[in-house]
Amino acid sequence: MATRDSQLDDLYQEVILDHGRRPRNFRRLDDADRQAEGLNPLCGDHFRLYMKLDGDRIQDIAFEGSGCAISKASASLMTSSVKGKTIAEAEELFSRFHKLVTEGPDAVQLSELGKLAALSGVCEFPTRVKCASLVWHTMKNALEGERQVVTTE
Amino acid sequence: MRAGIQQGLKAILGGFDVERVRRDFPILSRPVRGKPLVYLDSAATTQKPRQVVEAMARYFDQENANVHRGVHFLSERATGAYEGARERVRKFLNAREASEIVFVRGTTEALNLVAFSFGRQRVAAGDEVLVTGMEHHSNIVPWQMLCAEKGAKLVVAPVDDRGVLVLDELERRIGPRTRVVAVAHVSNALGTVNPVKQIVERAHARGVPVVVDGAQGAPHVPADVQDLGCDFYAFSGHKIYGPTGIGVLYGKAEHLEAMPPWQGGGDMILSVTFEKTTYNRIPHKFEAGTPNMAGAVGLGAALDWLEALPREAAWAHEDELLAYGTEALSTVRGLRLVGTAPEKAAVLSFIFEDIHPHDIGTVLDREGIAIRTGHHCAQPLMQRFGIAATARASLGLYNTREEIDALVAGLEKVRRMFA
Numbered sequence: 001m002a003t004r005d006s007q008l009d010d011l012y013q014e015v016i017l018d019h020g021r022r023p024r025n026f027r028r029l030d031d032a033d034r035q036a037e038g039l040n041p042l043c044g045d046h047f048r049l050y051m052k053l054d055g056d057r058i059q060d061i062a063f064e065g066s067g068c069a070i071s072k073a074s075a076s077l078m079t080s081s082v083k084g085k086t087i088a089e090a091e092e093l094f095s096r097f098h099k100l101v102t103e104g105p106d107a108v109q110l111s112e113l114g115k116l117a118a119l120s121g122v123c124e125f126p127t128r129v130k131c132a133s134l135v136w137h138t139m140k141n142a143l144e145g146e147r148q149v150v151t152t153e
Numbered sequence: 154m155r156a157g158i159q160q161g162l163k164a165i166l167g168g169f170d171v172e173r174v175r176r177d178f179p180i181l182s183r184p185v186r187g188k189p190l191v192y193l194d195s196a197a198t199t200q201k202p203r204q205v206v207e208a209m210a211r212y213f214d215q216e217n218a219n220v221h222r223g224v225h226f227l228s229e230r231a232t233g234a235y236e237g238a239r240e241r242v243r244k245f246l247n248a249r250e251a252s253e254i255v256f257v258r259g260t261t262e263a264l265n266l267v268a269f270s271f272g273r274q275r276v277a278a279g280d281e282v283l284v285t286g287m288e289h290h291s292n293i294v295p296w297q298m299l300c301a302e303k304g305a306k307l308v309v310a311p312v313d314d315r316g317v318l319v320l321d322e323l324e325r326r327i328g329p330r331t332r333v334v335a336v337a338h339v340s341n342a343l344g345t346v347n348p349v350k351q352i353v354e355r356a357h358a359r360g361v362p363v364v365v366d367g368a369q370g371a372p373h374v375p376a377d378v379q380d381l382g383c384d385f386y387a388f389s390g391h392k393i394y395g396p397t398g399i400g401v402l403y404g405k406a407e408h409l410e411a412m413p414p415w416q417g418g419g420d421m422i423l424s425v426t427f428e429k430t431t432y433n434r435i436p437h438k439f440e441a442g443t444p445n446m447a448g449a450v451g452l453g454a455a456l457d458w459l460e461a462l463p464r465e466a467a468w469a470h471e472d473e474l475l476a477y478g479t480e481a482l483s484t485v486r487g488l489r490l491v492g493t494a495p496e497k498a499a500v501l502s503f504i505f506e507d508i509h510p511h512d513i514g515t516v517l518d519r520e521g522i523a524i525r526t527g528h529h530c531a532q533p534l535m536q537r538f539g540i541a542a543t544a545r546a547s548l549g550l551y552n553t554r555e556e557i558d559a560l561v562a563g564l565e566k567v568r569r570m571f572a
Contacts, residue, residue: 008519012512012570043511043527044541066541068509069571128515 010121020069023076038138157476167466177202188521196547208454238453259400263387268295278304316492338370343492344500395455399448
């Protein structure tokens, strides 16, 4: 395989592969006061997200489930990024992240996204955007206290 | 593998020339992502030979008008083309009468028609509808909806670890309350070929009609409805080298005659007053509104194209490729085929290491290789095997051994990326 596929390498960066293989915050949160389920019926990604709030601050957040490398890495990075943030900050981060994966790295200030910038390659793969954003939509539902299943369809 | 070689010889000696077949499909020579296209997703939809596209263009250019109502020249031509396609389908399925062929949008619509016309009349509270554990959602959900409406029960016949329907268990579930048996001819997710003829014999022995989902059957195995003996047979044009938006429901005339219309509108009536409407004869009773005329013409052209090939040799070619692919994938370390029934057609479903099928699909796509990943609209079957999804390579008459080799090479690239 002589030629490198740079878009593919951008999608599956080392950070993504690492978080996909060894997802952080990958556990059940027994004292969660919010939870929601996220489902991508197209490919079978299926996560449950747990959250413990302290006032308007996300004190702890974790997830369980199964999915592709992108969805799992995104869940791992998302939970790492919003832990300790206020709800408003988390929602703000979501809108930046959404812009990143739909419009690309030039549409955002990458420095404001921290580790989430590792998902910038997703914008070149329209069919994978929903994998990357599934857990974020799930977080939004958990915050809004909605119990129904989130789907990306 | 010996069986594979024998099939290969049979294909060649029988006059099947895959390179000649490929020349009928312009899309197969377009590059994808800078690589030659390797199209292994025919179970989702087949590519279309130029004969189909040309027939549809000719219809629009030379014959288009509405059918069954105009007295003018073109309407007569269009009606001739549309009804000619119906006769073409009759011949393909070996149905007794062209009136037993109802044009619909596809297999899904056909199965809904059967459930909500035939089924609604037949199934009552406490009755049972029997399906198998390997059905596509379109042969589950309509029956489930009907059962919910009627207070009936959906009963499921089990599938073994190889993906084979357990026939005796199916038979055991045909009880006094069973009103319909609905079964796939060929499983879209596993490739298993079900013994439809035997199922029909056992169901008919208890007076129960059989509905066959032939979406994957008609393109890959003989679909002779008189030989199978089934009561209904449904298939889609776009999975058998024809266009999208056209499909077929075959139903025995005695059933179609007795069934109420499914949709109301033009073309399905003989006369309408505000007091009473008299319905048209079969099959028109089930074809409300202006039909997909160009689609029917395209389907007819697809069947012409298919049956102009030496059929035995063409089937042997697909069998040989399946045997070759099974062997080739078996040598890939960490790969497990899902669906290893002795009777299979055209499908290689697999899981690979613990790499999610979606990631496999993305990496292969960058090599120009098109496969399907996911649950293949068969979630209960995936649950049966304890998996969320598989990667599925599915074959058509235009596929080659070299394309299987490209798939295997692509999988090694997937391994390097994720291992």
